[in-house]
Amino acid sequence: MFTKTFLRNASSGINRGFHTYSFKSMPSVARKPAFLTGFIGASITTFAAYESFKYYWPHSTYVSLESPVYSSSISNLEDTIVVDKSINSFPTTLVSPEDGQTKFSLIGYGNRKVTFLQFSVYGLGIYIANEDVAKIPEVLNSKYLSEVFIDKHDPSLSHADNLALALKDPETSEVLINNLLDANIRFLIRIVPLRDTDFNHLRDGFVKSCVRNRLVKSSAPDNLNSGIDEIRVIFKKYRSKCPKNHVFLVETDKEGKTSFIYENLGKHPEQKKVEEVVYLGTVQETVISKALLLNYFAGAKPISNDARKKCIDEILRVV
Secondary structure, three states: OOEEEEEOOOOOOOOOOEEEEEHHHOOHHHHHHHHHHHHHHHHHHHHHHHHHHHHOOOOOOOOOOOOOOOOOOOOOOOOEEOOOOOOOOEEOEEEOOOOOOOEEEEEEEEEEEOOOOOOEEEEEEEEEEHHHOOHHHHHHOOHHHHHHHHOOOOOOOOHHHHHHHHHHOHHHHHHHHHHHHHOOOOEEEEEEEOOOEEHHHHHHHHHHHHHOOHHHHHHOHHHHHHHHHHHHHHHHOOOOEEOOOOEEEEEEOOOOOEEEEEEEOOOOHHHOOOOEEEEEEEEOOOHHHHHHHHHHHOOOOOOOHHHHHHHHHHHHHHO
8 A cells, every 4th residue: 555654743742743644545636745855865775875886886897887898899890700710719808707797808919929930829808897997098198108117118109199109109008018917907808719729838938928028038038937837837737628619718807817718619610619617727926927928019019910910909999
């Protein structure tokens, strides 16, 4: 039964207080103003709650409920993308295999080529956590980076044009990407071999990538060596094959830790059915995530030029 509580119109004392009326028992002439009073009160309460809620929403998602949900220029167009015709297409969006909740969007893709022979060894996709995209303009538009590293290239150009030049410069790009990584932006690298390989080869590839990173090697050599030891310990437990068209994932978290995950697609990977997910382990040393990711985004010899170019285009789009 629809009821409404009102303050009794009486002098102070035992006769003054609150009384609850049933709308059904109220005179018809009194029902309309009573209903309007209740409706207006409920609307004001609901709006106040919404205003409070939207600005105190946890920062791990969006500060305001009115903020648009991020999607990359790639994921806007297709659900999947062909990286190499010899392997399955890559999804343009992924959910973290670590927590099962964090959503990632594809920002760059390409093939990894062996330098001296120039043949492709695996296809790769670089994904960013949707919730962390807003940090990119905060970092790259900061006064310090703008004045010291970005806008010094050509004062006659706009900030956006100078940023494009800085991200393509071997040395400046390392500084800028390093600052992005310091902002705890989460990334996920999806690797799919173009020919049969094994975990030993994958391990050696990760170790070589870490060792050849000039910035990390010069600034934190002891931490780098410690992190490489962690990689070796993790991969030592697994000596199995990683066949063509299977999936290997490298995910970094907010603390800079790096997790390695293998998706076993069985004997018929073209069917895209994951038969087993193997969590190899997590490297605690944070310089490893930097050493690996810097090789994808920056430096003179990125792991994939095509992937890096697409990542730069996407970074420029959101700044």
